[in-house]
Amino acid sequence: MTVSIIGAGTMGQALARRFTTAGETVLLASQDSGKTAKVAEEAARGVNGTAEVVDVARAISSGDVVIFATWYPVTRDLAARHAAALKGKVVVDISNPFNESFDGLTTDASTSAAEQIAAAAPGARLVKAFNTTFAPVLAAGEIGGGPAEVLLAGDDEAAKAAVADLARRTGLTVIDAGALSNARTLERMTLLLVELQGRYGLAFQAAFRLVPGDPAATAA
Numbered sequence: 610m611t612v613s614i615i616g617a618g619t620m621g622q623a624l625a626r627r628f629t630t631a632g633e634t635v636l637l638a639s640q641d642s643g644k645t646a647k648v649a650e651e652a653a654r655g656v657n658g659t660a661e662v663v664d665v666a667r668a669i670s671s672g673d674v675v676i677f678a679t680w681y682p683v684t685r686d687l688a689a690r691h692a693a694a695l696k697g698k699v700v701v702d703i704s705n706p707f708n709e710s711f712d713g714l715t716t717d718a719s720t721s722a723a724e725q726i727a728a729a730a731p732g733a734r735l736v737k738a739f740n741t742t743f744a745p746v747l748a749a750g751e752i753g754g755g756p757a758e759v760l761l762a763g764d765d766e767a768a769k770a771a772v773a774d775l776a777r778r779t780g781l782t783v784i785d786a787g788a789l790s791n792a793r794t795l796e797r798m799t800l801l802l803v804e805l806q807g808r809y810g811l812a813f814q815a816a817f818r819l820v821p822g823d824p825a826a827t828a829a
């Protein structure tokens with residue numbers, strides 16, 4: 610599978626390494642091609658998968674899954690600019706629309722970054738994923754002695770299944786959080802997690818975990 614990642618910062622790097630480690634083909638597009646080339650080199654070192662630097666248009670056209678690992682306003686603008694090419698694509702939004710002091714969101718409670726991005730690129734098969742998973746936890750793939758969990762939300766079940774399969778292949782546990790409108794809650798959950806990790810001095814080593822009475826219920 611070809612996984613395109615737009616943005617090669619903290620999350621872009623963690624995602625790229627997870628996917629190359631699982632043997633996937635990664636296309637990376639960001640602003641600074643020199644910086645991005647180093648990220649690609651690091652992502653592909655000693656693993657079966659590959660990582661190549663491309664521009665945003667090529668990342669979108671060639672990706673089976675296109676992940677925006679950029680900040681919300683950038684993702685929304687890129688989604689609008691590339692809306693035609695994104696039609697029919699499985700697109701992942703990982704953003705949390707934090708304000709400058711990281712103690713609130715810039716979106717109104719009646720919507721979410723994910724829904725605004727979906728509106729900017731009509732026809733894109735949008736899935737909210739990875740936004741509740743801090744980068745160090747994503748990079749390690751585990752926390753507290755168990756696999757890290759990724760919460761997914763989306764209205765296109767096939768797109769959500771494709772992202773779920775991809776995440777599982779990298780060793781993560783997937784929790785289906787329902788419709789795309791539940792991104793409103795997922796984004797606010799991360800706001801709370803930022804508060805909690807600061808309050809308890811957890812250095813971003815913190816995550817949500819669903820603890821079912823019957824573990825088999827969420828195993829599929």
Ligand SMILES: NC(=O)c1ccc[n+]([C@@H]2O[C@H](COP(=O)([O-])OP(=O)(O)OC[C@H]3O[C@@H](n4cnc5c(N)ncnc54)[C@H](OP(=O)(O)O)[C@@H]3O)[C@@H](O)[C@H]2O)c1
Nearest residue numbers: 616617618619620639640641678679680704705740743744
């Ligand atoms: N960090 C976390 O633990 C975490 C956890 C969950 C979700 N998130 C979400 O993940 C997203 C990225 O966070 P991050 O921490 O990875 O941020 P980051 O380290 O600042 O990375 C952002 C990346 O976006 C690139 N970028 C900016 N404008 C671009 C454009 N027009 N085209 C292509 N690439 C562009 C930047 O390139 P330059 O460096 O060249 O500007 C940089 O590589 C945010 O929406 C955040 O809310 C983060």
